[in-house]
Amino acid sequence: MGNKPRAIIVGAGIAGLSAAWWLDRAGWSSILIDKSPTIRDGGYMMSLSGPGYKTVHKLDLNLEPIIYTFDENTMQDHKGKELIRLRYKDFHGVDSIALCRGDLSQTLLQALPACATLRLGETVAEVVDEGDKVRATLASGERLEGDLLIGADGIRSAIRDQLWKGEHVSTSLAYDVNAVDDESKLQSSCDSFASPARIDNFYYLRNERVAALHIWRNEATQPQDREFRFKVLRDITKGAPPLVTTILDRAETSGSTPIIDTLTMINLRQWSKGRIMLLGDSAHCLSLISGQGACMALASAELLRVELTNTKDVAQALVNHEEIAANY
Numbered sequence: 001m002g003n004k005p006r007a008i009i010v011g012a013g014i015a016g017l018s019a020a021w022w023l024d025r026a027g028w029s030s031i032l033i034d035k036s037p038t039i040r041d042g043g044y045m046m047s048l049s050g051p052g053y054k055t056v057h058k059l060d061l062n063l064e065p066i067i068y069t070f071d072e073n074t075m076q077d078h079k080g081k082e083l084i085r086l087r088y089k090d091f092h093g094v095d096s097i098a099l100c101r102g103d104l105s106q107t108l109l110q111a112l113p114a115c116a117t118l119r120l121g122e123t124v125a126e127v128v129d130e131g132d133k134v135r136a137t138l139a140s141g142e143r144l145e146g147d148l149l150i151g152a153d154g155i156r157s158a159i160r161d162q163l164w165k166g167e168h169v170s171t172s173l174a175y176d177v178n179a180v181d182d183e184s185k186l187q188s189s190c191d192s193f194a195s196p197a198r199i200d201n202f203y204y205l206r207n208e209r210v211a212a213l214h215i216w217r218n219e220a221t222q223p224q225d226r227e228f229r230f231k232v233l234r235d236i237t238k239g240a241p242p243l244v245t246t247i248l249d250r251a252e253t254s255g256s257t258p259i260i261d262t263l264t265m266i267n268l269r270q271w272s273k274g275r276i277m278l279l280g281d282s283a284h285c286l287s288l289i290s291g292q293g294a295c296m297a298l299a300s301a302e303l304l305r306v307e308l309t310n311t312k313d314v315a316q317a318l319v320n321h322e323e324i325a326a327n328y
Contacts, residue, residue: 052295
């Protein structure tokens with residue numbers, strides 16, 4: 001790694017891992033810092049299309065084992081009456097693939113280049129841009145020096161909180177992701193139930209497992225323990241069609257623990273300051289419901305490689321990157 005410029009990447013999710021891959025192609029080394037003791041597994045289903053679809057196929061990844069095939073989505077009302085069937089092939093009209101967020105993270109981890117170092121269970125306490133270098137102090141007191149620092153630490157970005165204070169963050173919906181071994185038969189690859197201020201989605205995973213995604217309006221979601229989470233789900237699905245309550249019953253008795261979180265949209269006027277930039281959800285979270293967060297992270301990481309190759313002026317490369325990525 002001798003004379004290579006070095007990037008400090010805070011966050012080892014899809015944005016951070018893909019950035020490390022592309023930086024390697026630009027002749028950079030990377031050190032990834034993540035507060036989690038492991039690379040996160042699980043997560044919701046997502047589709048990659050557009051720029052993200054094109055980028056992920058350039059990453060030399062073995063995607064075939066993690067791709068899911070969904071033929072159609074049956075949309076029903078809150079009483080279970082079928083409204084419409086959407087065939088994904090007709091609906092998208094473009095090339096796309098479906099996969100679980102955690103599966104893609106694990107696959108990116110396996111492709112991490114040799115010049116990238118992964119430091120798990122670490123947090124960054126302070127970041128200082130000194131003009132010619134950027135320095136990060138870890139919570140342990142250790143100091144790191146790099147030519148670029150990337151905040152790829154998601155919607156609750158600590159880097160954004162430190163350096164982009166006062167920017168607008170809006171939260172309007174809550175969501176739950178849950179998977180359970182279930183014998184319920186769906187009408188299609190994906191069944192959706194639309195209710196006022198709520199939608200319930202169910203789709204098949206591998207090994208006959210059914211995943212549930214509930215999205216509802218709640219401006220003050222405060223997830224607590226497992227029992228509280230199921231109480232929340234029971235309250236918001238009261239009066240729902242039998243399939244919704246049956247799968248929820250089986251999830252609770254199976255020992256599964258739901259994930260409840262908020263849907264957040266991040267609005268920032270700029271994504272970079274000097275040698276420091278935000279990438280992925282930390283910069284421009286489009287919210288889970290948009291389905292485009294991972295696509296933007298992947299495409300932005302590739303674009304960063306291009307701009308860092310085009311100029312040795314790191315700050316200017318980040319400005320150029322932002323001007324182009326903002327139009328994706």
